[in-house]
Amino acid sequence: MKLKESLEKKRFVVTSEIQTSVDEGPEALIRSLERIRGRVDGISVPELDIEGVVGDSIGTCQLLNRNRFESIYQTTTRDKSRPHLQKDLLLAHEAGVENLLVFTEDYRITGDSLQEMMFFHVDAGKLASVLEHIRQGSTVDGKELAAKADFVLGSGVESGWGKDVPDLEMKEMEEMTRIGTGYFLTTPVFDLSRFEKFLKQVSTFGVPVIAEVMILRTAGMAQFLNRHFKSGMIPEWMIKKLAKAADRQKASIEIFAETVRGLKDLCQGIHIITVGGEEKLRLYLDAAKLR
Secondary structure (H helix, E strand, C coil): CCCCHHCCCCCCCEEEEEECCCCCCCHHHHHHHHCCCCCEEEEEEEEEECCEEEEEEEHHHHHHHHHEEEEEEEEEECCCCCCHHHHHHHHHHHCCEEEEEEEEECCCCCCCCCCCCCCCCCCHHHHHHHHHHHHHCCCCCECEEEEEEEEEEEEEEEECCCCHHHHHHHHHHHHHHHHCCCCEEEEECHHHHHHHHHHHHHHHCCEEEEEEEEECCHHHHHHHHHHHCCCCCCCCCHHHHHHHHHCCHHHHHHHHHHHHHHHCCCEEEEEEEECCCCCHHHHHHCCCCCC
16 A cells, blocks of 8 residues: 555554665665565655765665565755755656655664764745646746656654744644645654644644654663753663663563554554664564554
8 A cells, every 4th residue: 555545544654764775785675674565654765975975765765666665755955956856856756756755954863873963844945846846847947847746745843842842843834734745754752741742732734643763772772862862852761671671672672562552542653763673673563563
């Protein structure tokens, strides 16, 4: 079932993401995902540009589609001009990509590294301008395109505010709703009570919300996030459970499953950040009873 259809039918959506490989062949990438085929509604591929190494995210999306996975092209708007953004979206469309996930700048915590800055918003005006033109079959400078292009659009939002969502974010979400976003993808959710308060504030938009869930593998990883990203981001009980566990993987899976159980009653899906653990994702899906 396509991601668009899952959203329209109000299924509990499950998506995840992978990093474009720069040192392994495509076969290795697909092998790491074989055991979750049919168990996720989409796999996002963020753009990769680290110290001059640029990954082929659109090519990776195309590879996923060929191997019966639903790909999601994840791009950014902050440092791209309208023509640049338009070029990337048209290339994705030509490659058969149907899903688009946008942020101001890529904040994803992906691959094996946690050394990433976090940005949460979308330049809605720039994105709206490009989408409006390509949906109508023209470029931003008025040239006719060979075919119209459109996507199932998802946009990133900061969900850690609880009930105190800033006016700026509410206005941005309103604008993204106006231009046709199919869902909002939140920042990582660990505190379900705070997340529920956030959902009540943004329920007026009538747009599905997908909660990002990060797999915490060790206490050290959780402490790193609290130290370098946001104090108190990971609840103390989670850190203690991981630190004291004789079997850290079992504790990690239990935390994940408990979080997902709570989210099933609150929002329309989850987006799983594996932080380099794609090969073990099936164990987490099993524990949370996700297909």
